[in-house]
Amino acid sequence: MHGLGNDFMVLDATREAIALAPGDIRAMADRHFGVGFDQLLLVERAPHASVDFGYRIFNADGGEVEQCGNGARCFARFVREQGLTDKDHIRVQTCGGAIELHITGHGDVRVDMGVPRLLPAEIPFDAPAPALSYPITVEGEALELAVVNMGNPHAVLRVDDLGRAPVARLGPLLERHPRFPARVNVGFMQILTPERIRLRVHERGAGETLACGTGACAAVVAGRRLGWLGRDVTVGLPGGELQVTWPGEGHPVSMLGPATRVYDGLWLWPDAARAGEAQDAKVHAALATIAVDRQKRA
Numbered sequence: 001m002h003g004l005g006n007d008f009m010v011l012d013a014t015r016e017a018i019a020l021a022p023g024d025i026r027a028m029a030d031r032h033f034g035v036g037f038d039q040l041l042l043v044e045r046a047p048h049a050s051v052d053f054g055y056r057i058f059n060a061d062g063g064e065v066e067q068c069g070n071g072a073r074c075f076a077r078f079v080r081e082q083g084l085t086d087k088d089h090i091r092v093q094t095c096g097g098a099i100e101l102h103i104t105g106h107g108d109v110r111v112d113m114g115v116p117r118l119l120p121a122e123i124p125f126d127a128p129a130p131a132l133s134y135p136i137t138v139e140g141e142a143l144e145l146a147v148v149n150m151g152n153p154h155a156v157l158r159v160d161d162l163g164r165a166p167v168a169r170l171g172p173l174l175e176r177h178p179r180f181p182a183r184v185n186v187g188f189m190q191i192l193t194p195e196r197i198r199l200r201v202h203e204r205g206a207g208e209t210l211a212c213g214t215g216a217c218a219a220v221v222a223g224r225r226l227g228w229l230g231r232d233v234t235v236g237l238p239g240g241e242l243q244v245t246w247p248g249e250g251h252p253v254s255m256l257g258p259a260t261r262v263y264d265g266l267w268l269w270p271d272a273a274r275a276g277e278a279q280d281a282k283v284h285a286a287l288a289t290i291a292v293d294r295q296k297r298a
C-alpha cells in the first residue's frame, strides 16, 4: 500500500502472531532483492478493550518506531478491506499512543494524530530549556530548527527554496546528531502562504520518502507556534497533498489524505530452514485467502 508514495508492506497478524527479526525486515524492504518499502506495518489484535487493533511500525532499516501517519491511513483501509472490521471510526494503539482513524465518504482517511509533545525531554532533544526554535551546529554550520514529537521525533527547518534544500546532506547528519538520542526525522519546510507549505522529509531509518504524515503534522505545529501558519494548512509533499489542521497548543492534530492498495502478495522465505513440508499446503491456503479477500472487495 502507499500513502502519497510513502510505501508499506502491511501484514495481518490478527490470525497468527508474526515475529520478524530486524534482518528479516531489512531483507523484505530491499528494493532490489526484496519487496521494497519505507515501512512495514503489522496489524495486531487489540491489546486492551479501549482500542480496536494494535498497530506496530518498523522502518526499512528494521528498527521499530512509535508512529506513522501515512501508514495509519493505509491501516484503516486495510482492516476494512480485509473484513477485519466494519467500523468507519477505528481506534488503534501504537507504541507512540492511541490514535483515531476515520474513513470518509470519499474513501480518504482522516487521522486524529493526538496532541503534539513539545518539551525537549519529550522529543527527546538535548536543550537547556524549552523554546520555539533552537540553534544547532552541524559540521560547523549554524542552523535553527524546531522540534515536535508526534508520537515520533521530528526536527523542522525552514528553507527558502525547497528544490535546493540540502535534504540529502543535512538529513542524515541531523538524524544522528548527538542532541537527538533516539535519532530524528528531519523536515525541510518552505512556506508559500500561511495556508500552504511545501515539505520534504528525511525519515529516520528510511531516508528521504515521497511523503511523511507525521512530518507534515510536525511542520504545521512548528510553523503555527512560530506564527508563520494558520490553523488549516495544505502540505505539498513530493508524492501529493495532505490537509493538516491544528487549533493550537493542547489540541490534537488532524490529518486528511488518501490511502492506496497496490497489490496482494505472499512472502515465502527462500531458505530451506524455514520451508517445511507443510509449505505447499500453506501456500495454497494463503492463495485461497487472497482470492476470497479479493472477491469480497469486488
Ligand SMILES: N[C@@H](CCC[C@H](N)C(=O)O)C(=O)O
Residues within 6 Å of the ligand: 006, 038, 039, 059, 065, 066, 067, 068, 069, 070, 071, 152, 153, 185, 203, 204, 205, 206, 209, 211, 212, 213, 214, 215
Ligand atoms: N512515514 C511515516 C513515519 C514513519 C516512521 C519514521 N521514519 C520514524 O522513524 O519515526 C509517516 O507517514 O508518518
